[in-house]
Amino acid sequence: MHDKHSERMSATERRAAVGLALVFAFRMLGMFMVLPVLATYGQALDGATPALIGLAIGAYGLTQAILQIPFGALSDRIGRRPVIIGGLLIFAVGAAVAACSHSIWGVIAGRILQGAGAISAAVMALLSDLTREQNRTKAMATIGMSIGVSFAVAMVGGPLLTRAFGLSGLFWTTVGLALVGLLLVLFVVPVSSRAMQHRESSVARQALGATLRNPDLLRLNLGIGVLHAVLMSSFVVLPLAMAERAGLPKEEHWWVYLTALVVGFFAMVPFIIYGEKKRQMKRVLLGAVAILALCELFFYVFYAHLIALIVSIIIFFTAFNLLEASLPSLVSKVAPAGGKGTAMGIYSTSQFLGSAAGGILGGWLFQHGGLSIVFLGCAALCVVWLVVAATMREPPYVTSLRMPLTPAAAKDKGLAERLMALPGVADAIVVTNSDEMAVYIKIDTKQVDRAALEQLVNSASAA
Template sequence: MHDRERMSGGEIRAGGGLALVFAFRMLGMFMVLPVLSTYGMDLAGATPALIGLAIGAYGLTQAVLQIPFGILSDRIGRRPVIYAGLLIFAAGAVLAANADSIWGVIAGRVLQGAGAISAAVMALLSDLTREQHRTKAMAMIGMSIGLSFAAAMVIGPLLTRAFGLSGLFWATAGMALFGILIIAALVPAAPRVLQHRESAVARQALGATLRHPDLLRLDFGIGVLHAILMATFVALPLALVERGGLPREEHWWVYLVALFVGFFGMVPFIFYAEKKRRMKQVFCAAVAVLLFCELYFWLLGGGLTALVLGAVLFFTAFNLLEASLPSLVSKVAPAGGKGTAMGVYSTSQFLGAALGGIFGGWLYQQGGLGTVFVGCALLCALWLAIAVTMREPPYVTSLRLSLSPAALRDEALRERLLAVPGVADAEVVAEEAALYIKVDTQKLDRTSLERLIDPAPVRAEA
């Protein structure tokens, strides 16, 4: 029993190694955000609209290939897809590093996005971890993504100051190749390919996911959030130069302060939302704060101090929303549909990033900084109008339980499970010999649940 409660050495290596791969890849993707609108104008043929396209271009191919690459990894194996994706990502970085025009950088960013390995990495993580530890391993990847974004905002300006845009892209290529070495040397070989609907896209659940009203609201929300992020990063670095008088080489400390304060600023609200079961109210308030920030940048962001204060508030709201949205998707998705819901969610995120970069660059070219902030404010207002119509999410935990042969033969098992106090949804998947179930842990009658499934101890993933 003691061994089952602790992650094995192989599970720790798998979680840590894959988290590092994710971190290096996202670091390479995001490092250009704080520098491209200021340094990119030195490239031949650069216009504000094309700078915006270069910022968001990776999202176009990422959105298109995210789900297909995940499905391909089910057929040919996780590692070949991950290796190929990292090589494609590195090739895109090399193309951008050698570019002397904005179109070369755009082509490189598009190619970078084609290395869409997120779904394959998550599926490999499922193959390499036991169910009771899978949530911990996925949390390691989630933390690595958040930390890599924060690090990118600081490292990007410092690298570009030292080595230029070309050096930044060469560093990105090196990170991708190092990711291949991590997979080969650190991540254990998977004993089998696991079909797991909580971490991979199931084609059977795709239709229901695309018709689910609250999931569609959340997909729209993550798309808008990343559209606003990309559009804001077309304008904010330029505002720091033009309005704040801060040289582009010194922008790193602004992002360091904003992200550090913003991260710790959002933590109390996350705890409050979960503990008091007020997720909708906190979520909508964060969207309203984001709206306020864009209006503030438009009307009041006239000096360096004002811009730094606005950036702190912006990243507090952004971090809160970025952390809340996946949790809401997990709660709202039907039993056995979380992997599919997250696949569609990720696609929406990357599509929003692509459109946001294009949108921000075009708005800046048409009317300058103020026009970008007004456009972002209008997007926030539309999002807020949609967000307030969503229902309060169910406060449930997703579990995947192994079923005994006797339980699998029980044709009425699902109906009996739904009658257990605290069980919100259930789905029996015979080909996996598994039950996907959503429960309210504060109300769950565990004894009745265990008696229905198997007299043996229940193996669950929280």
């Protein structure tokens, strides 16, 4: 029997974290592998136009945005596993439709179906069911890392696979990855004995209104939407700029992305450490958005010069990786106690809407104005984001905690007030539903005496 207070992950928790991280990674691979290749190889598809290629790049974001929160709610009702299994099957069918298609419309239909397998919320909820409170952050971090790694692998693997097997081979690989994910869910991920209500990892209807009215969360939602719109729009034209204007054959693009992602990953780390340690995340965020805007202007000026283009792609990915890593952390800091799951659900929806809008807008601008107009449009979006982000407050440097309560403690009307009176406690909410008796607390780890906090909650429980 594993000690329930142990800080070490149990074998079951490790299996859950690794298994679900791989499910996430394989699905993200399938989504992103087309990004660096569709603009170049997609031109051979029947009926392909720049606008339709842009739609194919971003189409998955539409269904993903619409279905992500409803699928999460459905998993509360019918169980996590049926929703995840169903989502992976829909995703595999979508990839198969795209693999069998010789026309751009078939690929668009396949991408829309791929997005309909919207299992992110259900996967996160299952992870909460299978891990204990003290190990949940580690488990979530495992999934976060798997997403970052899968994006990097997709950017390099997409061009290599397409060079070897063509676009249809790329989509068949995606079908295989989805089926491997299905096997992981069936045979590796442990079966949960309970579906836990957990406001840190799932959307709570009660928190929706407050989350949608929070100005700092709205700024961050706009930010992730713009970031993914700029990414998708840029990839409608960047591969073409490299292949047709700068003279680098499309079969060679993989090493540019590999260099950009490796350098970008290591280059962003000092900025993240500086922002967190010195509590200057707003400054880091604004700097990264400004660099993103400058990169787009650099693309606009130098898209026909190979070395300049490669250098600016490397800087672009440094800023992109930095923003991709820091925005979710900012959301969890800014979200009210017990509102993190809801805030992240809306944030993810904004991200997918941005992906869809970026692909569609990039394709439309390219068709009507050429390469340079797309880069100018992306730069303009970044400037809008910069202006909006400049008005946000420095985020509170707090960590979210959830502590389960006994029925006796849940009846303690003054518990939230007493917790809020402790130095370093920024926010606290006591939830007393019969299916979710817990207290959610936001604490500044530099100020809070964790032992005093636990003693206060435990003494309320004992009373």
